Amino acid sequence: MFASRRSGTYDRLEGGMGPGRSTGFRLTAWKKLAVGAVVIIGLVYAFGPRKESMFPSTIPSVLDSDVPDVDSSVPYVPAPAPVPVHNDDKISTPKTAPTGPENDPDLSKTVHCTAPYKSSLPLVQYALMIDAGSTGSRIHIYKFNNCGPSPMYEYEVFRMTQPGLSSYAGRPRDAAQSLDVLLDEAVKVVPEALRACTPVAVKATAGLRLLGAAESTAILDAVRLRLHEKYPFNLQDADGVVIMDGKDEGVYAWITANYLMNTIRSDTPANTPTYAVLDLGGASTQIVFEPIFSKPDSSMEDGEHKYDITFGGKQRILYQHSYLGYGLMRARQSVHRLVEFMGSMRSSGSGANATVVNPCLARGTSKVVDVEDTRTSDKFSVNMVGQDVGSFENCNRIVELVMAKDAICELKPCSFNGVYQPSLLETFPSGKVLLLSYFYDRLQPFIAATPSLASEPLHVSTFATLAEQVCQGKPSWTGYWGSNAALMEELEGRPEWCLDLTFMHALLRLGYELGGDREVQIGKQIEGTELGWCLGATLAMVGGELRCRV
Template identity: 50%
Template sequence: MPTVHFPPTPALPTLHNQPLASAADLDSDSDDGAMNLGNPSGRGARADRLGPTHPLRSLTPKRIAAIAAALLFLIFFFGHSSGGGREGYRSAATETLAPTGKAPNEAAVQLDKLPPSSPQKQQSASSKKCTPPKGQKATSYALMIDAGSTGSRMHLYTFSHCDPDPKALPKLEDEGFFTTKPGLSAYKGKPKEAAESLRGLMQHAFDGVPESERSCTPIAVKATAGLRLLGARESQAILDEVERWLNDEWPFQVVKDGVVVMDGKDEGVYAWITINFLLGLIGPDQPASAGTAAVMDLGGASTQIVFEPIYDPGSADHLAPGDHIYELQFAGADHVLYQHSHLGYGLMQARRAVHNLVAYSYVWQSAPKGTPVEWDELTTKDKIPNPCMFKGETKVVTLDPPGRSEVEVTMVGTGAGFEACRRIMEVMINKDAACDKPPCAFAGVYQPKMSEVFSAGKVWALSYFYDRIAPLGLSSPFSISALRKLTTDVCSGRNDASWARFKKNKEAMDELADRPEYCLDLTFMYSLLSLGYELDEERQVWMGKKVGDVELGWALGAALAMIEGHLTCRAD
């Protein structure tokens, strides 16, 4: 397990800047667009598309049939459907959870106010009290390009260095943000055009960085999901041309190994750096005993967790060896992090898995009724009852479980409620999977128990967690029990008295009206945090898009790590 050094060992340009980047490559404005529902030919291609812990990878037709039987029992036990399907079956919620109240101390943390230990509390370069480290300019710049699947985004950062300690982290003074579409992945076989697509972004950078600072300003390009789909040869051709073009046509310092497809684990760790930097929990003045914040990031295809376990120095317990260990040297301190990216457990993939399971149970139970349904004959005319959707709501979805052809059907919500939906999530999350290296979180993946090694640290939930929960009025921090209550209320449906809490919130009502799978989404999030990661009911969770007007995401951490690389200026 390699140690990751920040500053990195290769000699790079020297500058104590730190770029911050955000705008994760989730494309969360388009729910279905975030999940790749292409149907590769053959079973092998489909298996390759699923990660080793993907909730559908081990679902052979026999296993799906067994699960379908269990699902049928659960669905019928907790409610009978309200029509739909060729014969239909009735469903109504039969169990209602008692209210658990709001999260304790819900207003205790204000996201717009950073703690005194945050680098953002330093003096600005314009202040007479600014004292930069010896040999360091008070102001520096950094450029980070987030090359996402739908477009490329440029972050132009301006930093102040007003703490005389040479190990001190800088203050982010300003962020310029510029975008262009389409993304680099749209230029398959056209690497020169791919590079040229960044010209507008680079012109903004050229205009925004003073001439005297351009040769000392570092730049990196980090590509995410889109380029991975092109294949190694095509994506590398684009990256090589982008790097050549940046070096030949622009005055900035392209950092070594700076134009790359970003590793999934780095994305989570960079987000961890971002939050802990803003909260002042990492840096030269922070003792290891102070603890850091954990990050749980929910994307469309995967979900990531990163935290720094704390073990009693006298205990024999420690992190088991493996790829989940990320040894980080940053800002003069060593951090041993646990990280894992659960491929297939992003929000859109969770929807996909639930729809596949529900549809398979519908097909499986049709034979005993005397009206057997053939999978390959399913069409959008088939209305399949779904307990995770609002009663009567419909949505055309694509189904593609392993071993079956891709088909489209119409899902019809039964309004069976939170408990019925939660039990489907329990099957999908696969908490009881074989655990070769205990303890495991879910799907057989090793993870130390947070209740034992991270009992006091802050837990931050990002991306889709925020996008789905915040509009409904649950403020940060919230308890797991408050999320359960919110989810129960949402799943009760628009005609239930519990929806009174949303009726005066226009944003909430617009969100709920626009997404028939809101119950599914929230139930998955609750199940992931409570069952998957085993956060207890009163554990507090923070969420946000910004902290102190600085956007959260991987890019700030990536930029900070780049600036920590002792950068040097270009000779030319």
């Protein structure tokens, strides 16, 4: 189905992505910048003059529910309603939507054919992919049919539970049991006769990577044991329960999105442009795109960022990188840590139980946050307050230090934190950009609340426009959302909305150097199918030799 000349983890398939190192978040990068920049210009620069808001006129609306933060605990969340990719006139969601088990006439059959393409294969097969992320675990129960030479995807069932496996440090058995609610759902969906031939995989992402080798290994071993002992599915021993390399996460998300958008299938018209996929999780963020080098002497530099893949009968060269430590929740921690450090440099408040002015909290708001001492690794609580300095401009200056844009670039050009990346302006100047995960979760409530955002194209500058208004605090919110009690409650209960939107804008504008007027789209589902890496990874899993549990 797809192949790489550097086969690795997925060699047994028709081609694998291959393991490799992830570039971690380097604390010293921002700290060196902070020492140099904060002492000289911190007081003036970080709390400088403020601009007038660019936000449009009064906004009536109703707020959609949001994804809880990493420290939230929700026992069970049902599958959300299908949400198409926002704002796309040329490529729409599939004409025939996946059905789902509730209106599937026979879970063991398909409406597409009456006999499999190969007599050795079942007419339909299922595959289970558990995404063990930093904020929660999610199961994707996929149904495929074997009417053609390769499995054809029909639909998925999606469920999630919180918190994630990384929240069970020191309690590996509890971590394994937390997946029962997801696997029990799979038992209900997959017909009994097909369960032994249904592959299951649990792939942990950045949250578990950050937990440490000993703790993460204990949790993965407990999950593997519980799957063997309690559930009838076929666990792939080599790759069944693993911490997934960040590069696999990004490339599989790219495959999922472009597969569902019908830009990379075998029946896709020639020269159909592909989407760049930018995924923002809790602990890491990924970027994957297909650069086009127009100059005869230009090409992508060799390295782990380069992927040669074949999908849908066409060879493609992708750029990918996963930034561990630049997910939204980790970015919050980095900002809070830097603000506390700046307070200690100015002697204006630092240390346990101190009150620290934080320009990345909305004005008039406060939040007690845990900060880690970088020298001793001790954690202590600090009361962060927005006071009258909270603003998009002031927060953006803090975020710029965290982004480490001025880090040494050994192989040019670089995006941020010293990471090589072909220029999006030069090699992807007009391609479509799809934003996933927290990008969607933070922007969608404002789209639901703002008729102009819902009816017009979104741009990178949209994040800045929203951040400007949100960071100004409650008096400003009242002028725009005062009649919407749900939205007001949401903004009051989450002071870090200002930080989140500012960081997302900085990631796109400063980090990846996308123009403020660059059009973007956000997505969560395409007619019931979750966007993300899971379908791409599952397409690889079902593309190999079918094995059944004895």
